[in-house]
Amino acid sequence: MNTAFLKMNGLANDFVVVDTRAGGVRPAPEIIRKLADRKTGVGFDQFITLERSPSGADIFMRIDNADGGEVAACGNATRCIASLVMAETGKSHASIETRAGLLLAETAGEAISVDMGVPKFDWQSIPLAEEFHDTRAIELQIGPVDAPVLHSPAVVNVGNPHAVFFVDDVDAHHIERFGPLLENHPIFPERANITVAHVETPNRIRIRTWERGAGLTRACGTGACATLVTAARTGRSAREAVIAMPGGELTIRWDERDHIWMTGPAETEFAGTFDPETGAWQRAEEAAE
Numbered sequence: 001m002n003t004a005f006l007k008m009n010g011l012a013n014d015f016v017v018v019d020t021r022a023g024g025v026r027p028a029p030e031i032i033r034k035l036a037d038r039k040t041g042v043g044f045d046q047f048i049t050l051e052r053s054p055s056g057a058d059i060f061m062r063i064d065n066a067d068g069g070e071v072a073a074c075g076n077a078t079r080c081i082a083s084l085v086m087a088e089t090g091k092s093h094a095s096i097e098t099r100a101g102l103l104l105a106e107t108a109g110e111a112i113s114v115d116m117g118v119p120k121f122d123w124q125s126i127p128l129a130e131e132f133h134d135t136r137a138i139e140l141q142i143g144p145v146d147a148p149v150l151h152s153p154a155v156v157n158v159g160n161p162h163a164v165f166f167v168d169d170v171d172a173h174h175i176e177r178f179g180p181l182l183e184n185h186p187i188f189p190e191r192a193n194i195t196v197a198h199v200e201t202p203n204r205i206r207i208r209t210w211e212r213g214a215g216l217t218r219a220c221g222t223g224a225c226a227t228l229v230t231a232a233r234t235g236r237s238a239r240e241a242v243i244a245m246p247g248g249e250l251t252i253r254w255d256e257r258d259h260i261w262m263t264g265p266a267e268t269e270f271a272g273t274f275d276p277e278t279g280a281w282q283r284a285e286e287a288a289e
């Protein structure tokens with residue numbers, strides 16, 4: 001039997017969303033990969049499965065990358081799912097359980113704010129393969145030894161592992177070329193999301209992110225959170241800044257309780273169905289704005 005899905009996006013970082021509470025099925029990884037294909041499938045960065053929350057939150061959100069691998073966190077998808085839950089309950093807040101913990105969301109005018117939790121900076125939590133006391137700049141470089149193209153990233157776990165390289169011009173770096181090498185570098189035993197960031201002013205940072213398991217995406221919510229906390233921690237930015245990405249902007253704030261707040265939009269594109277055995281899919285009607 002076919003499974004119904006919604007196509008959604010947060011700043012053009014896009015998702016297929018399936019609700020198992022309504023009988024939807026999370027397919028096998030090879031079908032997720034097939035559906036993710038932008039030429040022959042629906043085309044998306046992450047596959048989101050909604051389940052009943054075992055702990056009594058409004059919903060449990062499961063996240064699979066386009067490569068079919070399950071991960072714990074996705075900032076842009078969290079806002080999308082919060083918007084669905086709020087539409088369902090008629091409330092202006094939502095609780096979303098994930099493998100990275102319970103996330104609380106609320107409306108912020110037309111946008112949605114999510115408390116993304118507390119960043120972890122210790123090397124075991126990121127995780128790194130070897131001990132680093134100072135994770136504000138770890139010994140890692142790419143390119144010639146005496147003239148590295150990129151070096152000394154700040155690393156952090158914001159529900160998922162991130163390395164942030166601070167540079168002078170984010171467009172001058174071939175992230176599509178070095179992204180795969182860094183994502184799979186042995187220093188990251190669970191692989192990592194890779195961001196290049198340019199601090200334009202203390203309140204505005206431009207970034208591009210190569211996502212683990214999804215490649216270059218138009219925006220990465222957790223990448224934006226990782227950038228703000230590492231920039232603030234190293235004295236490069238204030239604790240609140242606009243993070244500009246190819247797909248649009250998020251406002252990220254690191255509050256006095258050590259929690260990271262992410263504020264931005266969520267959008268529904270269209271509805272469709274797919275066969276979880278074969279990956280054959282079709283579009284239903286354009287979703288109403």
Ligand SMILES: N[C@@H](CCC[C@H](N)C(=O)O)C(=O)O
Binds near residue numbers: 160212214221
């Ligand atoms: N697009 C996401 C992050 C999705 C997961 C990531 N690729 C990982 O493997 O950790 C976001 O908006 O945060």
